Amino acid sequence: MSSFLKIALRNLLKGPSTDPYPFGETFVPKGLRGKIKYNAKACIACGMCEHVCAGGAIQIKETADKSGLEFIVWHNTCAFCGLCEHYCPTKAIRLTEDFHTAHSQEDKYRYVERGFIKYVTCARCATPMVPIAPELMTLAYGQVNKDIEKLRHLCPKCRQKQSLR
Amino acid sequence: MKKLLQKIVGKSPWLYRINAGSCNGCDVELATTACIPRFDVERLGCKYCGSPKHADIVLITGPLTVRVKDKVLRVYDEIPDPKVTVAIGICPISAGVFRDSYAIAGPIDSFIPVDVNVPGCPPRPQAIIDGILEAIKIWETRM
Ligand code: SF4
Ligand code: SF4
Ligand code: SF4
Numbered sequence: 001m002s003s004f005l006k007i008a009l010r011n012l013l014k015g016p017s018t019d020p021y022p023f024g025e026t027f028v029p030k031g032l033r034g035k036i037k038y039n040a041k042a043c044i045a046c047g048m049c050e051h052v053c054a055g056g057a058i059q060i061k062e063t064a065d066k067s068g069l070e071f072i073v074w075h076n077t078c079a080f081c082g083l084c085e086h087y088c089p090t091k092a093i094r095l096t097e098d099f100h101t102a103h104s105q106e107d108k109y110r111y112v113e114r115g116f117i118k119y120v121t122c123a124r125c126a127t128p129m130v131p132i133a134p135e136l137m138t139l140a141y142g143q144v145n146k147d148i149e150k151l152r153h154l155c156p157k158c159r160q161k162q163s164l165r
Numbered sequence: 166m167k168k169l170l171q172k173i174v175g176k177s178p179w180l181y182r183i184n185a186g187s188c189n190g191c192d193v194e195l196a197t198t199a200c201i202p203r204f205d206v207e208r209l210g211c212k213y214c215g216s217p218k219h220a221d222i223v224l225i226t227g228p229l230t231v232r233v234k235d236k237v238l239r240v241y242d243e244i245p246d247p248k249v250t251v252a253i254g255i256c257p258i259s260a261g262v263f264r265d266s267y268a269i270a271g272p273i274d275s276f277i278p279v280d281v282n283v284p285g286c287p288p289r290p291q292a293i294i295d296g297i298l299e300a301i302k303i304w305e306t307r308m
Contacts, residue, residue: 018205021291022298032289055255055262055286077259079286099289102296104303105279108258 033080034099036073040115043092045069045130049084058084058093063116069130071115075101076108090135122155129155177210178304180297181220181244185237185273187227191254191287195224198297204290209297217243222300224293225279228256228263229271241277247307249300251281253293258282 019026036057050058057078063070073093085094103111119128132152137144151159180199184192198206199213206213214220217240229237255261257273273279280303283296 017203018208019203019291022294023208026291055259056264074259076282076284077255077261077264078284079255079262081286099285099292100295101285101288101292102281102283102299104281104299105274108274108282111282111284 028097028099032097032099033082033095034097035075035095035101036078036084036113037094037096038071038073038113038115039092039094040071040117041092042090042133042135043071043115043117044090044133044136045071045117046089048087048089049093052083052087053078054081054083055079066119066128068116068118071117073113074109075111075113089139090133092133092135120153122158123150123153124158125155127155127157176301176305177212178221178249178301179214179219180206180211181214181217181223183223183225183237183240184233185225185227185257185271186230186233186269187254187256191226191256194287194290194293195226195253198290198293201290204294206294206297209294209301211297211301217241218245220244220248221304222249222251222297224251224253224297225257225273225277226253227271228260228269229273229276230268231270232268234270234276238276247304249281249304249307250277250279251283251296251300252279253283253296254288255284255286258284261286 045060047060050060055077057074059072061070080095082095085091117130120131121128137148137152141148151162154162182192182195198204211222223241223244252258252273256263257271257279260269260271263269281296281299283292285292
């Protein structure tokens with residue numbers, strides 16, 4: 001009985017434990033897996049995220065005018081599993097701590113995260129190619145010197161020729 | 166904003182929950198909003214009820230499995246109009262990770278008119294509260 005009174009008294013002094021949300025601020029635990037954010041500048045279009053996506057939420061497709069790749073994440077089928085972030089070599093895709101996902105039915109198919117990767121042309125043969133993100137360069141070479149930097153602007157074929165020379 | 170919220174809180178829609186074959190993850194989050202003082206959905210004037218005949222706002226979880234489809238539709242029809250439907254979790258919205266399975270009849274909006282979507286697997290209690298708030302706004306226009 002006395003222990004119960006102790007708890008009752010302590011709770012009385014502590015005040016309400018109810019989270020004030022939506023009337024006030026809420027808390028966000030560190031590392032909460034929320035809505036996807038995509039950074040087209042760091043993406044190398046390797047397709048790994050699309051391959052591992054548990055919910056089939058990711059689509060990478062060439063645009064109709066063949067000027068680049070369109071990247072779409074449909075939030076309405078993303079399971080917040082985090083596989084895409086885990087396997088993305090350049091961390092171009094990541095989960096944010098944004099949990100505000102409620103939206104009306106009209107927006108069901110508009111509720112997406114979009115990105116566009118514009119093709120660049122190879123400095124030697126002018127073939128269109130996916131630009132090589134600086135994140136990938138540091139990942140592959142660590143230190144990037146001038147010679148390596150030159151390779152960055154070549155398409156895979158010319159790059160091969162250049163490195164074998 | 167405060168005035169608007171007070172107006173909303175002044176009215177008291179009753180919530181009803183349908184489990185259309187969910188994994189129970191979303192249902193646990195719904196129970197969290199109702200039973201745990203930390204999230205206390207009753208602050209919004211809502212109350213969970215046990216009978217579809219008393220319901221104003223219906224919260225649906227789960228991808229609508231073939232097995233429960235007819236029962237879900239029957240229960241849904243028993244809810245009097247006007248009603249507002251909220252899809253909780255990615256399952257009812259798009260069938261999520263179960264999409265294209267032979268056991269799934271959903272997504273839910275091919276059988277039931279949905280008003281608000283709250284994706285997540287499962288969504289946070291705060292996100293569910295967001296969805297319920299949006300549903301209350303729609304409900305006020307329908308009364
Ligand atoms: S978190 Fe999971 S479900 Fe969502 S986009 Fe990434 S891999 Fe797909
Ligand atoms: S987001 Fe990452 S994993 Fe997905 S295609 Fe781009 S680089 Fe590859
Ligand atoms: S959305 Fe995720 S947590 Fe909710 S019922 Fe479906 S699988 Fe379970």
